[in-house]
Amino acid sequence: MxxxxxxxxxxxxxxxxxxxxxxxxxxxxxxxxxxxxxxxxxxxxxxxxxxxxxxxxxxxxxxxxxxxxxxxxxxxxxxxxxxxxxxxxxxxxxxxxxxxxxxxRGNIEELLEIVQILVEEPPPYKQALKEYLKNGITFAKARELALKKVINNEIEKILQTSNNILAIEYLKSLKKLKSPIKPLxxxxxxxxxxxxxxxxxxxxxxxxxxxxxxxxxxxxxxxxxxxxxxxxxxSFLKGEGPVSFEEFSKILIYKLRSKAPLEDIFDVSEGLENKIYKASQLTNRIDELIKLIKSKRYTESRIRHILTHLLLNIDKKIFEEFDGPxxxxxxxxxxxxxxxxxxxxxxxxxxxxxxxxxxxxxxxxxxxxxxxxxxxxxxxxxxxxxxxxxxxxxxxxxxx
Amino acid sequence: MxxxxxxxxxxxxxxxxxxxxxxxxxxxxxxxxxxxxxxxxxxxxxxxxxxxxxxxxxxxxxxxxxxxxxxxxxxxxxxxxxxxxxxxxxxxxxxxxxxxxxxxRGNIEELLEIVQILVEEPPPYKQALKEYLKNGITFAKARELALKKVINNEIEKILQTSNNILAIEYLKSLKKLKSPIKPLxxxxxxxxxxxxxxxxxxxxxxxxxxxxxxxxxxxxxxxxxxxxxxxxxxSFLKGEGPVSFEEFSKILIYKLRSKAPLEDIFDVSEGLENKIYKASQLTNRIDELIKLIKSKRYTESRIRHILTHLLLNIDKKIFEEFDGPxxxxxxxxxxxxxxxxxxxxxxxxxxxxxxxxxxxxxxxxxxxxxxxxxxxxxxxxxxxxxxxxxxxxxxxxxxx
The missing domain is CATH 3.40.50 (Rossmann fold)
Structure with missing residues (x-):
């Protein structure tokens, strides 16, 4: 089997x-x-x-x-x-x-090479990462630039797609868990x-x-x-979908205007918190709210995760309380x-x-x-x- | 002037x-x-x-x-x-x-007569009110029955309409405030x-x-x-109304399912609190929620006031903090x-x-x-x- x-x-x-x-x-x-x-x-x-x-x-x-x-x-x-x-x-x-x-690219070797560096963090990589992070760019970009310094590879191409980003994270997790599962x-x-x-x-x-x-x-x-x-x-005939984030605009904008505490949510930094509260005063729609906030520093993806966790009352402490499902x-x-x-x-x-x-x-x-x-x-x-x-x-x- | x-x-x-x-x-x-x-x-x-x-x-x-x-x-x-x-x-x-x-009925005298009793609370009235309240009926009904005992009047007819109920409350407030405003x-x-x-x-x-x-x-x-x-x-052409309570169904049901604290809201008793939480698990609509909760004891009006205060984050403490606007x-x-x-x-x-x-x-x-x-x-x-x-x-x- x-x-x-x-x-x-x-x-x-x-x-x-x-x-x-x-x-x-x-x-x-x-x-x-x-x-x-x-x-x-x-x-x-x-x-x-x-x-x-x-x-x-x-x-x-x-x-x-x-x-x-x-x-x-x-x-x-x-x-x-x-x-x-x-x-x-x-x-x-x-x-x-x-x-x-x-x-x-369907190449497991080049992904494993990257993961090895990310998990083991050899000094040249760690040093470079630290430098880049000082300049206030996103973690993802800093990581990309630091990797570029230590790997002779088309690192940008590899890291730019969400599939590869996930692939690298899967491999990292397998390595961290010392899992016997073989990646393909x-x-x-x-x-x-x-x-x-x-x-x-x-x-x-x-x-x-x-x-x-x-x-x-x-x-x-x-x-x-x-x-x-x-x-x-x-499903659509029964009125069960298509469900979009807009269905929850009122709830989210309402919660933000009620000053629901954002500081308890994963990945919220103080500057972002205030940006989100302010934007909630300017629009009644989630898609417009996201547009108002997103920048090089605060990616759309990060904002979406924060809003979803706010909607679902998911506190960042839960990640400390559990080590996996x-x-x-x-x-x-x-x-x-x-x-x-x-x-x-x-x-x-x-x-x-x-x-x-x-x-x-x-x-x-x-x-x-x-x-x-x-x-x-x-x-x-x-x-x-x-x-x-x-x-x-x-x-x-x-x-x- | x-x-x-x-x-x-x-x-x-x-x-x-x-x-x-x-x-x-x-x-x-x-x-x-x-x-x-x-x-x-x-x-x-x-x-x-x-x-x-x-x-x-x-x-x-x-x-x-x-x-x-x-x-x-x-x-x-x-x-x-x-x-x-x-x-x-x-x-x-x-x-x-x-x-x-x-x-x-447009009769200020009969309203004033009632108000006098309500404000001064003569012993026969107070006694009767106490008795009726013991039996678990609503305050409004107990008050009506107690008034009936001391006034020789068609008290039910007078108290049954919301106009008269408000009229009596206006007169009570004028009396309480010793206001020089003359009621008509x-x-x-x-x-x-x-x-x-x-x-x-x-x-x-x-x-x-x-x-x-x-x-x-x-x-x-x-x-x-x-x-x-x-x-x-x-207004309707601009998409500004007609606004109904249903527009806020999602927010309210969401808040109730999130167990937003009801005990801080004016007029919430413990039995009612649990009824409201339970009902919020059974429907996604406010009108249906109200139908599920309302009873002789918990009037529709009371439930609506509670839900509106929940929606607007109005805490009962505010009534203690202020004596009028x-x-x-x-x-x-x-x-x-x-x-x-x-x-x-x-x-x-x-x-x-x-x-x-x-x-x-x-x-x-x-x-x-x-x-x-x-x-x-x-x-x-x-x-x-x-x-x-x-x-x-x-x-x-x-x-x-």
């Missing part, structure tokens, strides 16, 4: 994801696949376009055998926290043989994550979402599998997934959560899990049907 | 209001009129259908000379607090000769406040609002002056209004606020005033144009 692990969001699942999954299976030669997937809020720092159960169904239809939820605390944090949470969770299962992720990478196909154009064979999830928000499902048919289309169509929340599985679950039950130390009503009995510390419950209760405020509440307790596990 | 005072909401101003204003002027024989008006949130415990500047314009067009804002802390509280805040404000002006209000009452015309039918010569503001929300302005033309219609039409916030005036303002400047102890940017200089305690500013910033979250913010600082005083 060889088991492949993947870390996904499927927001929504498109042809590029399908390609990646098939390529990963054949590269790793695994016959079982486990996905750790973001729940109702994702790493971009916003709600997913449809909820976690709908995206779990997409995952199973695509050929994933078991879907486990990445706790929202990690799913909505920096690339480093996201990766650490997801890799630690996969590692804690004690059954995963390979982790396969996309990267721009697949060369990513299609346009960059940030491209919003729909053309060619593949489209990015961002461009697909943008087109769905602007014009519905019609334009994106060639870029998503038929099952994704059907799941999205049915303390539960395995099952979102869905197929028959092969049941076999994997049996293995996990035998080999993992973490409690497996299938019946939500039992969570208090199963967990010593419920804080992280209750953030997932709250995230769902916030997410469904965007649904047309106002009686949809407490969905984590009511929604069945997805089985196909 | 004889000056009439009225306490209004004009939500929106309709023909019944117009009748009341003209009748009050002729009964009091005054040639100047000052209105104390609720701002962006009203006594029903919800947002006004259009903002305070639009309703000020209606008031001036109807023949009011000077419009003063009733601080939101009082405007959104119980009948007792509402009346006390408004009467105290009128009294503090030191220029008002008469206060004229509507009542169902006009028999109310048209259907009861609670009637939602549109028929006959007059319609209630509630029925007019309901029809506007359901079907726009068409049905209500016969019940509102033309200027009201034009002001509403223009500590400022005179001018919303609008005509030429005669300027004359009244000159008189007020001479005779009143309270600071007059016309330029909002000066409020910190003018007020020793800014807390109550800042609640008005915050209320406006919450209110305009319901506007289509997302750049409308900080309106108290930007909107000119209404002058005609």
């Amino acid at each position: 060889k088991i492949l692990g993947v870390i996904v969001e499927y927001n929504p699942l498109h042809n590029g994801h399908l390609y990646h999954l098939q390529a990963s299976k054949s590269l790793s030669n695994c016959d079982y696949t486990v996905a750790v997937m973001s729940g109702n809020f994702v790493q971009r720092g916003e709600p997913a376009i449809v909820d976690k159960w709908k995206r779990t169904l997409m995952a199973l239809k695509a050929g994933i055998d078991l879907v486990i939820e990445l706790p929202v605390v990690y799913a909505t944090s920096t690339a480093e926290n996201f990766a650490y949470g997801a890799v630690k969770l996969l590692d804690s299962l004690n059954v995963i043989d390979y982790l396969c992720f996309g990267s721009e 990478t697949i060369k990513r196909k299609g346009p960059l994550y940030t491209s919003l154009e729909l053309k060619g064979e593949f489209a990015s999830a961002s461009s697909i979402r943008k087109h769905i928000f602007d014009r519905g499902l019609k334009d994106v048919e060639n870029y998503i599998p038929n099952f994704t289309k059907e799941i999205l169509k049915e 303390n539960y395995i929340r099952i979102l869905g599985f197929n028959k092969k997934g049941i076999e994997i679950l049996k293995e996990i039950k035998k080999k993992s130390q973490l409690p497996i959560i299938t019946k939500i009503s039992h969570y208090k009995r199963k967990l010593n510390n419920v804080k992280m899990f209750e953030k997932d419950l709250f995230a769902t209760d916030v997410y469904t405020l965007a649904y047309k049907n106002s009686s949809i509440t407490g969905l984590d307790f009511k929604h069945p596990i997805i089985k196909i | 004889k000056i009439l005072g009225v306490i209004v909401e004009y939500n929106p101003l309709h023909n019944g209001h117009l009748y009341h204003l003209q009748a009050s002027k002729s009964l009091s024989n005054c040639d100047y009129t000052v209105a104390v008006m609720s701002g962006n949130f009203v006594q029903r415990g919800e947002p006004a259908i259009v903002d305070k500047w639009k309703r000020t314009l209606m008031a001036l067009k109807a023949g009011i000379d000077l419009v003063i804002e009733l601080p939101v802390v009082y405007a959104t509280s119980t009948a007792e607090n509402f009346a006390y805040g408004a009467v105290k404000l009128l009294d503090s002006l030191n220029v008002i000769d008469y206060l004229c209000f509507g009542s169902e 009452t006009i028999k109310r015309k048209g259907p009861l406040y609670t009637s939602l039918e549109l028929k006959g010569e007059f319609a209630s503001a509630s029925s007019i609002r309901k029809h506007i929300f359901d079907r726009g302005l068409k049905d209500v033309e016969n019940y509102i002056p033309n200027f009201t219609k034009e002001i509403l039409k223009e 500590n400022y005179i916030r001018i919303l609008g005036f005509n030429k005669k209004g300027i004359e009244i303002l000159k008189e007020i400047k001479k005779k009143s102890q309270l600071p007059i606020i016309t330029k909002i940017s000066h409020y910190k200089r003018k007020l020793n305690n800014v807390k109550m005033f800042e609640k008005d500013l915050f209320a406006t910033d919450v209110y305009t979250l319901a506007y289509k144009n997302s750049s409308i913010t900080g309106l108290d600082f930007k909107h000119p005083i209404i002058k005609i």
